[in-house]
Amino acid sequence: MRAPQPAAPMDRARISRARIAVSLLFLTNGAIFSNLLPRLPEIKDTFELSNAMYGFALIAFPIGGVVAGPLPAPILRRFGTARVAVVGTVLLATAVFVAGSVPLVAVFWVGLLIAGMLDAVVDTAQNAQGLRVQRLAGNSIINSMHALWSVGAGIGGLMGTAAAATGLPLVWHFMISGAIFAATAAVAMRWAVPDDPEEHAAIQAEHVSVDTAGLPKLPRGTGWALLALLPIAVVAMSGVLVEDVGSNWSAVYLRDVLGAPVSMVGLGYVSLVGAQFVGRILGDRLIDALGAVLVTRLGGVLIFVGLGAVALAPAPWVALVGFALAGFGCATMVPNAYAAADRAPGLKPGTGLTLVSWCMRIVFMVSPPLVGMLADAAGLRTALFVFPVMGVFAFLFAGALRVRPRA
Numbered sequence: 001m002r003a004p005q006p007a008a009p010m011d012r013a014r015i016s017r018a019r020i021a022v023s024l025l026f027l028t029n030g031a032i033f034s035n036l037l038p039r040l041p042e043i044k045d046t047f048e049l050s051n052a053m054y055g056f057a058l059i060a061f062p063i064g065g066v067v068a069g070p071l072p073a074p075i076l077r078r079f080g081t082a083r084v085a086v087v088g089t090v091l092l093a094t095a096v097f098v099a100g101s102v103p104l105v106a107v108f109w110v111g112l113l114i115a116g117m118l119d120a121v122v123d124t125a126q127n128a129q130g131l132r133v134q135r136l137a138g139n140s141i142i143n144s145m146h147a148l149w150s151v152g153a154g155i156g157g158l159m160g161t162a163a164a165a166t167g168l169p170l171v172w173h174f175m176i177s178g179a180i181f182a183a184t185a186a187v188a189m190r191w192a193v194p195d196d197p198e199e200h201a202a203i204q205a206e207h208v209s210v211d212t213a214g215l216p217k218l219p220r221g222t223g224w225a226l227l228a229l230l231p232i233a234v235v236a237m238s239g240v241l242v243e244d245v246g247s248n249w250s251a252v253y254l255r256d257v258l259g260a261p262v263s264m265v266g267l268g269y270v271s272l273v274g275a276q277f278v279g280r281i282l283g284d285r286l287i288d289a290l291g292a293v294l295v296t297r298l299g300g301v302l303i304f305v306g307l308g309a310v311a312l313a314p315a316p317w318v319a320l321v322g323f324a325l326a327g328f329g330c331a332t333m334v335p336n337a338y339a340a341a342d343r344a345p346g347l348k349p350g351t352g353l354t355l356v357s358w359c360m361r362i363v364f365m366v367s368p369p370l371v372g373m374l375a376d377a378a379g380l381r382t383a384l385f386v387f388p389v390m391g392v393f394a395f396l397f398a399g400a401l402r403v404r405p406r407a
Helices: 012-034 037-046 051-058 060-067 072-079 081-101 105-137 142-166 170-191 197-204 223-256 267-290 292-312 316-330 333-342 351-378 380-386 389-401
Strands: none
Touching: 012 081, 012 105, 012 142, 012 170, 012 267, 037 051, 037 142, 037 170, 037 223, 051 060, 051 105, 051 223, 051 351, 060 105, 060 351, 072 081, 072 105, 081 105, 081 170, 105 142, 105 351, 142 170, 142 267, 142 333, 223 267, 223 292, 223 316, 223 333, 223 351, 223 380, 223 389, 267 292, 267 316, 267 333, 292 316, 292 333, 292 380, 292 389, 316 389, 333 351, 333 389, 351 380
16 A cells, blocks of 8 residues: 655646545545444344443444544554544544444454444544645635535445345445445555645644543643633533434334334434535535525524424435435534634644544444433333424524634
8 A cells, every 4th residue: 555755836737636535535434334324123133132232232333443542643643534534434434334234242342342443533634634725726625625524424324225125135235335435545555645734734733632441632722712612612512412313223213213114224324424415515515605604503403303303203205304404514523623613712732623533433433322221211212302402502602613813
């Protein structure tokens, strides 16, 4: 696997190829894990898990992301963003294959844990590579890159749905899908751009370190800056919780509550990420025209309406429409929160971005078991009524996304 070599100042064709490369990395990252999601009800049945135990099993992935918090910065400094993203993608595909193919709940949990650790490293690497390409391009392209993640998630969801509908054994499904997307990432490697040593050191060296208790270490005097970062984190967490309900609960909800056939259970997540893709493709233009604050508030309304429709749905097709509305509503929230956090006054480059990402992974870790326990106590439909509130939070805290110049 050949790493990108330092080069002279780049022409537009070189930058365009680099944009394709990093977009492919986002696509593969979305596709690999999404292949697993439509088959989660099948895995849940195999292990005979209650909703609560299912939720506790799923938190292995975000736990891995939290544990891996301090890993990306030194790894990226040592090996470079492109190489880390590609090698991490290959290993991520392997971890998902192991988690989904071995019929032991302990192996499933450990596989998800390792996949979560790898995903945290790959996510940071591909975003760092994407932001590098954006700076070279001289205009905003980060939303379109995240849109390719949504495309990959949709492709993975459709592949998983088709595999479940045809009864393809899990081992063959994850072997084929993993090989396809690992190879795609490897091909993207040759078009990636080298890191700028000075820029790379300035950004990556400021990633938050973690002490022995697992809590972030921060420079002194950053208390007020961190307090100002909190509403940005709330917007980001509102957006990822929409993805959480789609990835972890949509298939189970469609099958167990709404009685959808096997060929349809994966379409809730596909509807969500398909609409999210459209929202991210349009996101840069909408933000240029309306501003990040107004776009986020409109998105909050769509999340409230969409997930409310999901929780009240009398039939599967109503839930699919609701997931699509919520997916469109949350489309720009995470990219915009990342951008606002990266420019947060009073924090060094990379610190705000890392902290917001860390908060998002904490939410992913807490949400599944809480929803599972509530579902066992009151029913899954009742448990899903928690999620429309995320739209209210996004609406109320959207003002934190106003662009503020760095001091």
